[in-house]
Amino acid sequence: MAVRGSRDRRTDPASLPAIVPFDIPHLSRLNWELGSRVIEGTSVGDNWRHTGQRWELSVFDVTENTVVIRIRTSIGRERFYSAIRSELQSALPELESAATWRRIE
Numbered sequence: 001m002a003v004r005g006s007r008d009r010r011t012d013p014a015s016l017p018a019i020v021p022f023d024i025p026h027l028s029r030l031n032w033e034l035g036s037r038v039i040e041g042t043s044v045g046d047n048w049r050h051t052g053q054r055w056e057l058s059v060f061d062v063t064e065n066t067v068v069i070r071i072r073t074s075i076g077r078e079r080f081y082s083a084i085r086s087e088l089q090s091a092l093p094e095l096e097s098a099a100t101w102r103r104i105e
Helices: 032-039 085-097
Strands: 027-030 044-050 056-061 066-072 078-084 101-103
Touching: 027 032, 032 066, 032 078, 056 085, 066 085, 078 085, 085 101
Parallel strands: none
Antiparallel strands: 027 078, 044 056, 044 101, 056 066, 066 078
């Protein structure tokens, strides 16, 4: 009997780039097309810029309990992540206290 795949297949969980000073336990990576469509017409809740490099982190409120985090790299590429709002709120103090990140108004 041939079996395709493995029942115990493990995938690496999504993680934010190392330049971001926090981790979120339940994070999903969205492809660019889906991420850009999800945030279309949505206002930015928080916007941050790295002081030493040209990275940006933006948070979009997409549902009552879900946010989308957009990371714009120093060369302009965008990465999108879906996260639970409460987990992001627990992690934001680390971003606020990081010397290399500043909130953009």
